[in-house]
Amino acid sequence: MKIGVLQLNPVVGDIDGNCAAVREAVGRAAALGADLCLTSELAVTGYPPRDLLLYDGFVTRARRAADDLARDLRDGPPLLLGGVEANPCGVGKPVFNCAFWCQGGEIRQVFRKTLLPTYDVFDEERYFEPAPTGDPGANILRFNGQTIAVTICEDAWNDKDYWETRGYVRDPLEEASVHAPDVIVNLSASPLFLGKQSLREDMLGAVARKYRVPLVYANQTGGNDDLVFDGRSCAFGPDGTLTGRAPGFAPAVAVYDLESPVPDAVAADDFRREAETWRALVLGTRDYVRKSGFSSVLVGLSGGIDSAVTAAVAAEALGPENVTCVLMPSPYSSQGSVDDSLALADNLGLATLTLPIAPIMDAYGAALAEPFAGLAPDTTEENIQSRIRGNLLMALSNKRGSLLLTTGNKSELAVGYCTIYGDMSGGFAVISDVDKTGVFALARWYNDHIRPGIPEAIITKPPSAELRPDQMDQDSLPPYDVLDAILALHIEHHRSGRQIIEAGHDPQTVDHVLRLVRSAEFKRRQAAPGIKLTPRSFGTGWRMPLACRRDI
């Protein structure tokens, strides 16, 4: 059997556009000899549709579009199409997450997702009713004399022999196994975190091996808000070996011959950290900007490494002609920062605009002279500068219709080393899930692998916000390698202060860092969305109380 995998880049909510892309892709798969085709999960609506699913008008339209698509494709190979339909009974959640079996011009069978991820960025229990229990043949499809187990994403992620701890009691693969399937297929919308493809291939290979059947996995690609879907759909033989892999971070139509796999069906890939980071940031930025209806962006360049890397990502994502860099030097800005920024823009072919902010700082100083009389300067004056820059950038953004990118990294966002309504202003936070150590590594990798565009001085000089004379990040923060290690334990591994100290970190440093993390929660609540790269990023999956005492 030849299975065509349609790895597409849907726009969330764009039912007509997404269905048109499926229609076109089925045609390509048919030309490649596919016996049947497979989309990713929720291909009709794009994943994740989030609260659009609470509108019954939306669900009805999406369901009708699946019917229309089945009819349009009556002469093509049959299709397993990811979509939604309303829960017709008055009990439980309003929607089912489905795979529609489109054959002969109509939907002949509907498969429902059983395991509904509700953790981190996933909210599926919020919308979907699971496939009911006690219906063991429900995920079995008979086609051309073959028995196919149809699973949707998470349904394949709960094997008790693979996982030490499991999220669910049920296992749809085990339920299907009593029917001795000849093949397992999986419609997926699996967002990236760094290293995830190795995990997927290891786990899915183990499942194929366990049940001794081929397995075909179709993933979505593209960036949707904070999530990047890396594609890399794949196929496995009954011994668990990888027999096919589609390209990463791009749409693709691939046809996998289950009986006679060909070696070149496995696309070369690069799973190394910086390579994956780069590709995810470029795709995530490009898709956020374009799917939001913008074509150009603005980046404020400080002379530091964060804005340099952000500008490099933007140039790659949108083309250098669509990126404008804005320099806004203050009396505290070093000449080196200005020179380095101009050199960076020149290397990358980006236009620049320079707007000195000293006169505006003076105007604020005059306005606040009376209420601030007799009070010593503090971070207030630093924040004013940052917010002046935010206002100028937003003014340019409004006037030109360009999206403003913010440049903060994850370490800063964690400890609040950033100004809300200042440098946090902007529509998309490109590197907000890359810690400072990772930003340095990415800058070096970029210079080595893409082009030597980031001036060495930007990488080697000690980081500074330049908001007061001779300010250095390390005056108020521990060294970044120490800081990032503590932050990873606390944020990504949910370790409490006590546990981090027990792991060998200095108690005072840990207390200081965690106090900063706690007190910055209100800033994160109002932060721009950014690209998720780690298993635990700030953003839609980070749901902390604000007015609380969290001594953890």
Next chain:
Amino acid sequence: MKIGVLQLNPVVGDIDGNCAAVREAVGRAAALGADLCLTSELAVTGYPPRDLLLYDGFVTRARRAADDLARDLRDGPPLLLGGVEANPCGVGKPVFNCAFWCQGGEIRQVFRKTLLPTYDVFDEERYFEPAPTGDPGANILRFNGQTIAVTICEDAWNDKDYWETRGYVRDPLEEASVHAPDVIVNLSASPLFLGKQSLREDMLGAVARKYRVPLVYANQTGGNDDLVFDGRSCAFGPDGTLTGRAPGFAPAVAVYDLESPVPDAVAADDFRREAETWRALVLGTRDYVRKSGFSSVLVGLSGGIDSAVTAAVAAEALGPENVTCVLMPSPYSSQGSVDDSLALADNLGLATLTLPIAPIMDAYGAALAEPFAGLAPDTTEENIQSRIRGNLLMALSNKRGSLLLTTGNKSELAVGYCTIYGDMSGGFAVISDVDKTGVFALARWYNDHIRPGIPEAIITKPPSAELRPDQMDQDSLPPYDVLDAILALHIEHHRSGRQIIEAGHDPQTVDHVLRLVRSAEFKRRQAAPGIKLTPRSFGTGWRMPLACRRDI
């Protein structure tokens, strides 16, 4: 049997403080003759603890605190205590939402919540494993010869005779009914929406009547971030009549005698819309400010009704001495707006500060003269003014350690009639779930029922942002009564544009309004938290995609 209801105001995460409050309240209930006591749901951690629950160190501490509390209370009446414990097996979610039966110095029985709300602001499936099926005596407590059905919040909200559509297949009350309980108790953390108490009393009364047993319901009180818990714990007789009601919007210890209810156990209350709104805003604001560690606030006064009502709420919540009003007139501000603002502050006893912004506007104008050369003025220039005010307010906030309150209403936030990083700047958005029509009604109600503090001119003049000469809201928006009706259908009732037009609204107006709603999604993502008053507010329960096509 006399049941003591401990209606407390916990601080989320403050395990020690919350347990101390329970300890003290048990003492008061004992003095009032309680045979057993009942806290609200998750009294140990406060509700909702959100992602604190992902830290096993937090869950362990909270569980140990329940043990300690049981020991401390060995000589008092026994206690049903809301708290958490870890799920000990490696399958399913990490935590159970529990009621601990504390008797004789130890926890003798643990009851687990069965129905886990996962909709709107609720994310319980994210954290909690439900009580397992097939254990029908699991929510039955035997005490003093009585059989008590122990339920936790949502467990009591799925009666098939009461609800036309239901969220769950299981019904813990029905499961308990085979044991013929003598009484039903419910530990709850039920946040307010306007009118909810009538629904609660009707529904819980129907349940008591159906099973012909008394029912006692203990609710949390206080504001926790966007949620206000209105207390109003209550008791019902076996015929469903209301036999007790604790005060609303305040902590209370009440003892309900199930055999001999006394008439004055039912506290007087006022369920009218503006009365409930006012009490919720005052409590929510007070608790957010104080639980965040602030004691004073700033409000920017524009001369309009939104900032006037916000200032009135703040004055009531924190005392007029803790509220400073800031006037920031521009050349487009009318003298009337300045005079009205000063009159308001004077009426309410609030300090004012006036900072004219014209010189700062000029400084921005000069800085942007070159990039804006030849381009016509548009909303860019209006946003600059709004962001100047945001920067000044945040500077005062930073320097004084006062929390900045934002003043936008729900109608504005819905259609994007507000400036991100401008008037949207601030830590808490007091009236962000009150539509413009509701703000007018609240202002009149305040003048009639609290004090005649809001100058009549503020209520009667046509709304204007005063960001350009002779600007009026109604120049770019439909009349507020029309706008608010359309918004309610779309936002609170999830009606699509087509459905709203079918309901009789003008097609062009509907298209215009919904286009505005869609294009403002990015602003709402970065908005400050505000107090939920409706079944569907913007905030943690509003989860819309950003870079999408949502033609609904």
